[in-house]
Amino acid sequence: MDTALLIDDVRLTPILIADPPLLNTQGVHQPYTPRLVVEVVTRGGVTGVGETYGDGTYLELAEPLARALPGRPVSDVNGLFALAEEVCGAARTADERVDAGGLRGVQNADKLRLSVISGFEVACLDALGKTLGLPVHALLGGKVRDRVEYSAYLFYRWAAHPAAGELDDWGAALDPAGVVAQARRFARDHGFTSFKLKGGVFPPDQEIAAVRALAEAFPGQPLRLDPNGAWSVETSLRVAEELKGVLEYLEDPASGTEAMARVSAGTDLPLATNMCVTTLAELPEAFARDAVQIVLSDHHYWGGLHRTRELAAICGAFGVGLSMHSNTHLGVSLAAMTHVAATVPGLGHACDSHYPWQTEDILTTRHTFEDGHLTVSDAPGLGVELDRDRLAALHRRWLDDDGTLRSRDDAAAMRQADPGWVAPAVPRW
Template sequence: MNSVQSALLIEDVRLTPLLVADPPLLNTQGVHQPYTPRLIVEVVTRGGVTGVGETYGDTAYLDLARTIAGALPGHPVSHVNGLAHLAEQVCGGSPTPDEGVDAAGLRGVRTADKLRLSVVSAFEVACLDTLGKAVGLPVHALLGGKVRDTVEYSAYLFHRWAEHPAGGERDDWGAALDPAGIVAQARRLAGEHGFGSFKLKGGVLEPDLEIAAVRALAEAFPGRPLRLDPNGAWSVDTALYVVGQLGGLLEYLEDPVSGTDRMAEVAARGGVPLATNMCVTTLPEIAGAFARAAVQVVLCDHHYWGGLHRTRELAAICRAHGVGLSMHSNTHLGISLAAMTHVAATVPELHHACDSHYPWQTEDVLTARHVFDGGRLTVSDAPGLGVELDRERLAALHRRWLDDDGTLRERDDAAAMRRADPDWVTPPVPRW
């Protein structure tokens, strides 16, 4: 082994769990907690180069990350294709479904495989960031090169409260619990960030109220792409009713019902493109969904799929089957947004603006926040991801995690809702 190869061996891995402020955004399961757990991964080479990655920070993810981190020293930072296999070897276990448990993202049935891939994604991004810095290339170049200089993002709209019922950081957004509130929210996001398309998180209010919100958006922003995502909260009949009411106003309807069977029925009868980040989140789920034309748009997410390379593989499969592609988002910081932007820049057929929660996140661990211009992010050509950790902010958000009694270290939207309504029970599916 020569000196260059030796310098690219992993010397150390650092894991820093955080609690990050999150607004009181509503979904069908409840409300976001005042703080959400995230995990920052740092990979350090023998040559002294450090790269960063990010993923979910709940205990199940953190435990897997600690096991994988212990196995990485001595491995070349460039061997990202072997990360998933290494993780499976050292973590053990089979992908046994845990019915009815959400994996911190309203993503359908939780399995050991999904958890493992979500953790692997952070290590893969950290390794690519490290390798890019070591050789002087941006991450998009390591993925084959960018095909666009900017990536478009969509405004993510939420029904929300003005503040958390107990604790948490305050903001100046106010409540949004009716069509007027949603339109006001959209106007502010468009004004501050230039977004040209809008996605409403549904499944919160009765369907007629959410229909009214979409109609109000269509009137306020004529001709702009609109999306509605009730996270599988509706029955087939309700989904078809909504489609009948909204007609051609929707760019696509995201996960109106739960499961491939119901999605296929709505797709066949509804006449509106259906998107998903719930019934297609792993490779084995693709064949049945595509064969039955259950989805017309897949919302990729490098956390779910195990990294940036696997996201590109998913994009190729979608292209081969004539299925559209966009990008899903969950509560994330700037490291994940940088990774999302790099991989999105390399995908030729990115048919729709990508989702991002980032405008809702007031805290970050970077020295400089990402800035949207006309709803777009410029793809960085700096080595690696093109971001730098703010060590002081990282330490402060980690101290918050250390000081927590464990209550907030697991994302639980239903538990957060019970702070306001002690009788709240996560609604059954379908909810309407």
């Protein structure tokens, strides 16, 4: 073993990043959302970077893993899983419920640990790639495309956060005209040609009207609607009937495999999910019952880039499509998503990304979309460079926070505007 590949140090930097007042069925995004930046430094003096969810639970699991890594080879990404099982211990909130903040599907101990590992795996791959002079996609077997397509991620939103004021110049979008205006700006600025609307915010008829307005403004272009499981089976089937021929797919109309299977049985509109299939354990039943036709993988949930490729192979074997989900993230995760997406042959849909909503990043150069695509980097590692001053500033914000924002809680953020708000039970409609 080349000692230059041995890990010398691991740095964890929790940060808070600005996030606009984007609405979803649980509430509204907080003005700042937590992320965790993982840096792995090798004895050869190379630093690799990864990014993952930064809520307190994730941070607690990341700390023992960071302490256990020095002395191990940066190339041993498969070893991360056994090591994490050994050292991480149980997560505080591993209670199988859908999480309270970020609509990430079930929370269980395995999934939390995998989400933490993903940040370390990406950092190791970045360091390994930089050491070998190879891009991350080459470490995954090589790219099968030079560009990865992303969709515009449309949200109902307010102009400003109730307590923190205005952080950007987008203004409010609370009706079909506002949604179409937002989509036009995304298309103009980034060239996106497919559009996803985050639903579950208003009664379904209002969201159907917004999708119809999008279809009129962007004829023939792919559209999706994602109410994050807020509808009953009956409502889901009614919306599917109204929007068949208009939507490319309907995303998580109802909650859980049982309900999704019943919706799927009653419509030809493909169903996608980033909520009912987020772990291997959920997959056999969902596939056997044909509950979903497209899995929106999130490399964080699934334990990194290699595991995402394994998921792609499983989906392929069952004739289930694969695309990518996104939660609020920065450019390190976007680079990781782009590398793995570049290596997956059957990627039949534009990937999601929140990135255009993020006014802050920790990179010296922001990613830029052209015609809705990102060019896959051939530079060593991820092909990104950390802006240490920005990282320090966003960490300072995390340090200065009294703990209120260190774990994402969209219902709590909503109570700033509506003190009586509680995250609605599902089905909401």
